[in-house]
Amino acid sequence: MLRFWQLFAVLCLASLAQCKPNTTESFAHNVVLDAGEVMTVYWNFNDTSITFEIHGRTEGWVGIGISPSGSMANADIMVGWVKNGVATITDRHGQSVNGYPPQDTVQNVELLEGMEVDGYTVIKFRRLLVTCDSEDIDITADTVKMIYAWGLTDPVGDDIAFGNVHEASNKGVKSIVLLNPAGSDEVMFPEGETHLTFDLVNDQFHVPAEDTYYNCHLIKLPDMADKHHLVKVEPIIQAGHELNVHHMLVYHCTDDANITLVNEDATCYSSNMPEDFHSCEFVIIAWAIGGGSFHFPKHAGYPLGTPDAPKYVVLETHYDNPEIKSDIVDSSGLRFYYTPDLRTHDSGIMEVGHVVSGFTDIIPPNAETFLDYGECTENCLGSHMKMEGQDSLNVFAVLLHSHLLGRELTLKHVRNGTELPYLAKDSSYDFNFQETRFLSEERVLNQGDSMQMICNYNSLDRSTVTLGGLSTSEEMCLSYVYYYPKMSLGFCESEADLFLLLQHFGIAMVR
Structure with missing residues (x-):
């Protein structure tokens, strides 16, 4: 039996149009991160955790992060991709303004779903608002600077490399409030x-x-x-x-x-x-x-x-x-x-x-x-x-x-x-x-x-x-x-x- 996203992809290809994929659930919040509308993030939250779903118009990797300054330095970063039909999400941290973000010692992100649909990469994952991990940033009701980036190709090996991140010109920052109870x-x-x-x-x-x-x-x-x-x-x-x-x-x-x-x-x-x-x-x-x-x-x-x-x-x-x-x-x-x-x-x-x-x-x-x-x-x-x-x-x-x-x-x-x-x-x-x-x-x-x-x-x-x-x-x-x-x-x-x-x-x- 075809899952909804597989059926959706078939319909898009049949109409010869590049379609935006549906979300996997109803999300109360969403924001388009870039002027070209390549990256959209959807989310829901409760008292203890937040669920993100990233939609990126790319067949490579997608990433978002929470940054104190708007740069990669000291940012809490999450990067995911779908390679050979297998979805991956990684918990990472920034060490410098433009440097490679290594994976955290403890992975505090839970992969829920991942797919490629008609030229889009969709990654859905959950994390706690407060992880008690020094490499993470607590998610609060304050304004946060969300950094974002995407690559056009999947990692060559099992993880993104320095070149993937350093060469990505598709990146930016946007201020948002994640824990605003108002909805759609x-x-x-x-x-x-x-x-x-x-x-x-x-x-x-x-x-x-x-x-x-x-x-x-x-x-x-x-x-x-x-x-x-x-x-x-x-x-x-x-x-x-x-x-x-x-x-x-x-x-x-x-x-x-x-x-x-x-x-x-x-x-x-x-x-x-x-x-x-x-x-x-x-x-x-x-x-x-x-x-x-x-x-x-x-x-x-x-x-x-x-x-x-x-x-x-x-x-x-x-x-x-x-x-x-x-x-x-x-x-x-x-x-x-x-x-x-x-x-x-x-x-x-x-x-x-x-x-x-x-x-x-x-x-x-x-x-x-x-x-x-x-x-x-x-x-x-x-x-x-x-x-x-x-x-x-x-x-x-x-x-x-x-x-x-x-x-x-x-x-x-x-x-x-x-x-x-x-x-x-x-x-x-x-x-x-x-x-x-x-x-x-x-x-x-x-x-x-x-x-x-x-x-x-x-x-x-x-x-x-x-x-x-x-x-x-x-x-x-x-x-x-x-x-x-x-x-x-x-x-x-x-x-x-x-x-x-x-x-x-x-x-x-x-x-």
């Missing part, structure tokens, strides 16, 4: 739910020749006679602009009766911003560079089509243009998926952390570590909960955000003066990869609870003070917290007292 459409959408879409995009916007520019684009949402729920947000990044579109926020405009400048642009936060934009200040969606699609949980969605729901929004796009190019014309944005099949809860989002300020957010130069704190105090959070009749909130996802100096970001949860397990943390923060993270289990915020956002900065490459601000070269310390049931609280932040700060530095304030 198949996992996150309720069965039978109806979906509609609309796009919020910049309209051929000519990005100024400036290092940093914030564009605000005013958009009218589709008319809805009845209540709907927003259930998924997908980035639409114009090809070639992946490193220019740093982050996008969507703001709810509350004074819709006086809005006339639909589809118009304005410089965000400028003194001459038109009145039409002034009421657009409550964030409903946040996306940042490197992030993928964001799904709401099956039992919650952001409400649309109600009397108090947004009819107009502002798409804020932070353009990063370090080369000061004058020829960037961009139509990037976000695609909204919404449904008339209402879910149980209305969800909201609040911005938590340190107020963006150049007066009270001061980071010294040449510091290996410097901590910045922002508080969502129990008075701020609790008073809004009490006012809106909410005894508790359920947090389900968090986006952590800082700029170039950020190294470790943590959102803490405090109750009655006692620190509970953190809500979100990334000990290997990557400015170019900012993914919204689902919590492994929803967390309850009660009246009287508070949140503390902590950013650990490294300024060893700076010779001058870094201030808080909007520019990429300035800093922020923020998180965007997704929760339900929805409240009107959009910001819960703090900043240092300016007079106390000046007093600390011995500066007299003349009134």
Whole structure:
């Protein structure tokens, strides 16, 4: 009896097309590693282990690794191939940037399946998240740099040789979060739910020749006679602009009766911003560079089509243009998926952390570590909960955000003066990869609870003070917290007292 992959290969050959093989099981996660879409990695995980399935468009070997720096040095590497119908997976470690990765003394990878299908090599294997092996790297919820490579031929002997690895020009690195509980459409959408879409995009916007520019684009949402729920947000990044579109926020405009400048642009936060934009200040969606699609949980969605729901929004796009190019014309944005099949809860989002300020957010130069704190105090959070009749909130996802100096970001949860397990943390923060993270289990915020956002900065490459601000070269310390049931609280932040700060530095304030 033909196995599914053998039958699939026959069908592909019969159609005279090079087909992508099916996966051997349903995987909640996947990422295409290279621009040519040669290497794709699929994975599932549980509390103790992770299962990978590599699909490489080659009849040679394929390899992935977890690297502290993005190079082979000190990386935890797994390389596999199928030769003469026999599949092999090897556990290896990198010793230098471009050197040969020898096999580990202890092999902590378990081969599950391997095959060659219509020009693809497929290797499926499992390993523990924590192996207690000094030659391996623990797999955590932090951002990791996944290195990858492939060769066009199988090893000549029983193992890859130095030449196989050294000569492989097909290689690269990609930042990902392996242990993000969020999954694919198949996992996150309720069965039978109806979906509609609309796009919020910049309209051929000519990005100024400036290092940093914030564009605000005013958009009218589709008319809805009845209540709907927003259930998924997908980035639409114009090809070639992946490193220019740093982050996008969507703001709810509350004074819709006086809005006339639909589809118009304005410089965000400028003194001459038109009145039409002034009421657009409550964030409903946040996306940042490197992030993928964001799904709401099956039992919650952001409400649309109600009397108090947004009819107009502002798409804020932070353009990063370090080369000061004058020829960037961009139509990037976000695609909204919404449904008339209402879910149980209305969800909201609040911005938590340190107020963006150049007066009270001061980071010294040449510091290996410097901590910045922002508080969502129990008075701020609790008073809004009490006012809106909410005894508790359920947090389900968090986006952590800082700029170039950020190294470790943590959102803490405090109750009655006692620190509970953190809500979100990334000990290997990557400015170019900012993914919204689902919590492994929803967390309850009660009246009287508070949140503390902590950013650990490294300024060893700076010779001058870094201030808080909007520019990429300035800093922020923020998180965007997704929760339900929805409240009107959009910001819960703090900043240092300016007079106390000046007093600390011995500066007299003349009134």
